[in-house]
Amino acid sequence: MGYFQGLTNASFKKDQKGNTVFFPWGVLGRGRVIPDEPTETKVRAFLSRYYKVSLPTMIVVGVVVGWAWSFLLIPIFGAWFYFGSKSLVSEYPYSEDKLTLKEGYTSSAAGHNKVTLWLLFTCSTLFVLAGIFIASVATSPSQIVMGLFTAIFFGACSAAIGYMLKMKRNA
Incomplete structure (x- = not known):
């Protein structure tokens, strides 16, 4: 898989x-x-x-x-x-x-192995932290926007992957 x-x-x-x-x-x-x-x-x-x-x-x-x-x-x-x-x-x-989101995520989780999901979850979480750091040390509005966008986007990725990990654990 x-x-x-x-x-x-x-x-x-x-x-x-x-x-x-x-x-x-x-x-x-x-x-x-x-x-x-x-x-x-x-x-x-x-x-x-x-x-x-x-x-x-x-x-x-x-x-x-x-x-x-x-x-x-x-x-x-x-x-x-x-x-x-x-x-x-x-x-x-x-x-x-x-097709519901739940069905899509459940099917996707079945096709991934746990190691891959954990790696993706960890990387996404690190990108969230990096985005927050970028926004907090930003010296221009564009850097703040980039940091916030990064944190929001990878936060959504972390949530989706975390949900797939939960589905994988319950399967």
């Missing part, structure tokens, strides 16, 4: 009939009923590949060239995801089920 498998798992659930349902837009959209295991394997492989390419690329571009350039990649990766997922599932029926 790897990091990207955990991210991928968050987009799938079983409906009341035992069918696998794929939610390309997570809790914000409707799911498609996946008819068989080979199709599910293809969709999971696409989603995992998408995460393995898009996330590291955006991080590297953001660190090396600048975050503004990284944000310019969002429409490119968004188009790849939209057309790629649509080509895989557009012929399948929509599900009446909805």
Whole structure:
């Protein structure tokens, strides 16, 4: 169970009939009923590949060239995801089920191992502390905003990962 498998798992659930349902837009959209295991394997492989390419690329571009350039990649990766997922599932029926945040986090937790979740939780918590430190020693308004944004963003990440750790412990 790897990091990207955990991210991928968050987009799938079983409906009341035992069918696998794929939610390309997570809790914000409707799911498609996946008819068989080979199709599910293809969709999971696409989603995992998408995460393995898009996330590291955006991080590297953001660190090396600048975050503004990284944000310019969002429409490119968004188009790849939209057309790629649509080509895989557009012929399948929509599900009446909805994906809840709890279901998404529970599925994601099942795909991560505890060591990875603890590492992510620890790093997120350290980034919260770093953001608070940056905001407290800031000499300009932009530094204060950056510190507060960092603390808020990674605080939300810590909360989500902490919830997944709780789900993993209760499973």
